[in-house]
Amino acid sequence: MTDKTTSPPPSEEPAGELLLTSPPTFLGSVEGATVEAIAALAREGSVPTILQVPTKGLGPDLPDNVPILWDRHAQKPISLLEEVRAAKPPLERVGTAVVTTLASFIELTNRHKDDGSAIFAKTAWPEPKLTAVIDYHMPGETKTARRGKHRIAYPFPLTDEFKVWVAGHGKTFKQADFAEFMEEHAAELAAPDQYEINTFEPMFKERFGTPAEILDLSRHLEVNVGAKMKSAVRNASGERQMVFETEHTGANGQPIDIPGIFIVSVAPFLAGDAEPEVVRIPARLRYRAAGGEVVWFYQLYRWEFFLRERVQDDLARAAKETSLPAFEGAPEMAA
Template identity: 30%
Template sequence: MAQKIETTASAPLPVISAGEELEAAIRAARLADPVIDGPDGRRHVFVPRDFNLSQLPDDTRLPAIPAQRVIVDDRASLVTYANRFRDDRSIIVADFDALEIAAHLDWHPHNAMPDSFGQSGALKHSVTLKLRASEEFQRWDAMEGKVHPQEEFARFLEENSSDVGYPEAATMVEISRDFEATVGQSYKSSVRLDNGDRKLRFESETKVMNDVIIPERFTLNIPIYNGEEPDTLTALFRWRAVGGGAVALGFQWHRVEYQRRAHFAQIASTAAEETGLPWIMGRKAT
């Protein structure tokens, strides 16, 4: 007797919405490539249970360190930043050739730290003061070492007479106006006075003689570096007779380069005192 087989109608398939389809696709994509590299170098993985983001263990990974190189414009800012982040490893390096004073905050440990001496510092965190010449020094330095036409140099002296310490600013203005008055006259002679000053004699077309006395030297009270206190700089007057009876004028620095170096060292030394850090004059080898 043949066995009777009963059949039933198949159950209807579940209806899947568009949102559920998108969620399924996202889940599949996460499972296909579950490992994610973070911007700081740490690795994470999506796990199936609710797809929580879990960090992968890494026994070889070093602890995070500050990595920042800051440029500042004055010594006070250098000191403030260094005092906030310095530790027993920190050191100041002053490079005169580059006009930079840098506090390396994660330098190598010194020999007073026996547990870590010999290890290498990260050298990723520093603050650097980049010194710039002051506006006043830039103006005078641009005129130095060259001779200029009488009218041009006289105008420069008058415009910048407030920077002069000796002789008085009023005297420099008077000298500049004397030179302006002799423009167009003919240079005749020069006499060196007992005090080292120079008397230049000019003659007009009507044979009127005019004398202009210029000092052998003059001093300036101006800062060498931006944001620093003024220095007393010495300049030597220079002149030269040129064609057509005219005179060209100028000046030269007197030992100013020594003062630039000395003031640079003073800035570095003061920064070291205000931070309690050791300092060296030199530069990092590249």
Template identity: 30%
Template sequence: MEHPEVQNIAETMRQTVEQLSKAEPIDTNADRTDLSAAHLLSLPKGRTVADVTEQMRKAATHLKPAQKTGTAKFETLDSFIDWTNRFKGDESVVFANQSRQQPSLTSVIDYHPESAPQLDPKTGDANARYCRHRGLYKFPVSEEWKIWNAVAQKTLAKSELGEFIEEHAKDIIDPSPALLGSGKPENAEPWEKPLIEVAAKLKGRYGQFARLMEMSRHLEIYVSSNLITKRNPDDGTVQMSFENENKDAEGKPLSIPNLFLIAIPVFDQGVNYRLPVRFSFKKNGSAVSFRLTIYNPEAAFYDALKEAVNTAQEKTKLPTFYGSPETP
């Protein structure tokens, strides 16, 4: 029978050896500088195995990252293009997001090479990339665009209409003679022809800035009703209706232009677009309310966006896709 003291000495020696023993690397036939390999250690106490792969990778990338990552954000399209050209490679691409809420351009520098997946159980897909190195440009919608689209959602009293027109007079331009109906339509400039077509489609005519100011300050509207009767010769019945006519303070029929022109940029620091604005009014009792609505603003928005995307594509020479890149 072993003496208890002998057993205690052996236990003490074992514990002492465990505590003093060094951690020993386990040979996995891996190069110690290979960040893709597992690095294992045999620890003294209980000879447990610890996976220190992540710690080794952190140590190896402490002073220098293993790859370029992050998203650079830009305030101008030119800066976005210059940065993309600085870092682009053979596999880099650009994504264009057409969202009306927040249009944007994203360049993915480390995008996947063009090919089908090449899966290997040991090395994985040779053509897979993390797509973590990116540039982002969010198109800043101009203040003018925000203001004129916001007023389209409102009904304005006469005083509010006058204040709005005076405050944003810089955006309003007088129509050219061709838009006012002078001269032959076939002699109109290329930019005038679509606006002439809009007026014809809406059965309207363009007003000048001075006329808008005059109406917003002095317009008074009176409504007169005329009884109209129509007899049906087949059954002898008579239909009666009232036809309303709007007149000014002197009793003359109102002649109000229902269109005028503004020139505003869609995006901040962008070129101005000539846009027709519909002018309408409604009389409720003694009060008159007005509406100002940009005609087909989507056309100008997507045209400005496409122009910017084409510029980025031409200057970066990169494949461009409409949509959003995968989440890295």
């Protein structure tokens, strides 16, 4: 009898395959939320941050704190200087420089001018002015405009002497006050030239008085006006006599000849160290009886016209010495 050993039946599963019924668990594995949190921390650690560095007391003109951008990964500051410089708009020359003499206007305009600069002028009273627009439009350029914000202005500051003569235009003076006025402003009286004599004496049907005659008249003239009043003024002593008679006579009773016009020669504008340019203005001399005494007054003939001529001459000089185009008027853009 032979013993037989029964072997177990062979497995039906293929060799070499391992069936898993659930995911394997490894030591140290993390959940998905944890992974995301770790990634977020990593991203945060690589993002630069702004730090405030205290600087108070370290020097003048410093703020209390200066912000810097800190690279937390590299542990050093990040320079933004080049980026700031690139983002900064270019500097522009803007504003109006105001000068008080024509020479300064010419010199400063020459310092800043370019091919597009131009001079504009207001030549009429009461506010004559030269304005150099340094950044005016380039000649011939139609596609690119400039702002016209960089300017130099010369407002023709008036001299005190000119202001006084204009203020006294048409004003009545008592004879003592008239004498004092003429003495104070004797330096601005001038003898007429031949052109002025030929032009204004026929026009006014009056004769010119010389400076000496006008001063003598203001100091010593004795005038009878209407009735029996004689008026005499000597400014040095203050003596005064008034007698009315029927004709204009002098102190000796003889008729007197009063000049009807004289020349005022005065510098209207400040000139600094330069020789001032003057205007010559004919002035009509008048007197009349008022309130029992003689009063005097003068009238400057067309003084605004002579002043405008002076401004136009200065405009021509500025244009010549700066080699810039000049226009009477104003630029189209505001300052």
